[in-house]
Amino acid sequence: MTAAERRERQRAERHQLIITAARELAEAEGWEAVTTRKLADRVEYSQPVLYGHFANMEAIRDAVAVECIAEMAEQLHEARQAAPESDAIRAVCTAYLDYAAAHPAAYQAMFTLPTKVKFAHAETPAPLRQAFNEFVSAFGPYNDRNAALAELIWGSLHGMAVLLKSGRIPEDAQRQRLDLLITLFAKAPA
Template sequence: MGVLERKQRQKEEVRNSILTAAWSIIQTEGWQAISIRKIADAIEYSVPVIYNHFESKEAIMLEFVKEGFRQLRDHIQAQLSDEDRSCQQLEIAGKAYWQFAFANQATYQLMFGMGLPPCERARQVPEIQSFSAMLVSLIQKVIDHSKQPDTNAFLKFHTFWSILHGLVSIQMINRSATPDELSELVLEDAIYGFIKALAV
């Protein structure tokens, strides 16, 4: 292995150590407890070493936001089948979103806590764009089979996302809470109502 390759590998190892330490702090103390100093102490490096890899703690948080949206998109896509009708696909996507949120609460709360960038910046994050494009595409399929082909799919995407995130957030107010039968019924009713209005 050449000198350049070795340096690159060492750089990647330090970067991964930083992310691993940051995630450990998030899981034990919450994302609000993250600081560059705390991460440096955890991996026994100086603060400037951390700044050589990430310009700020927000940059570290953004890495987890990106990974969260990658995982969310992949989880939803894994549940979908080309054999399902467009309405069924959107229903499956909504329920998969819910499942992901509660199976990965720390990740989800970080994605929509301090880590989620403002709307303008979010448009520049490929992982968020990819997730959004997937849901817009599913919604567009329902619209294409409806009697309202001029419906704005992007607007409906924001409505659908707001419904899902709102229901998840209400449930997560009590951090120890897990979805019960009533909250599952509310989710199904909300998704069914959205799809029914969209498919008319």
């Protein structure tokens, strides 16, 4: 049965190849350039092969989104670990905004383009949960209150990330705003 195993492995490799190619294409030319034909060209297979791996184009974008969320979750984790506990919130927030700025196409796939990825739901993929937990941990142990704080600060950060890209807030204003945000959430009355 090694033949079957090999085929399974090759299939998995190609699955990843598609995701990687889609991400690269999106980062190079934007998501509107990620079409079935261009993507098929890039992975050197015909279009129908894509549908052997994913239900449709949206599923491919969602797969990229989940992969990028995992990547971001890891960076949030590292940032939080590297900082003193008193600065955990700032570290995670900064890492979040940095990721959004450094990977615009990825961020778009994650949080602004239409997606079937579930948030705060039973089917929420593990990487998304991990990313969320980094925010919760920055506030302290997991409980309802800290989860709610995490959710709210995430929302604010998303707002900032969007404004930063579309409205081009000046750099220093951006920093002041982050300071204010952290002050509000850090000094949250119990």
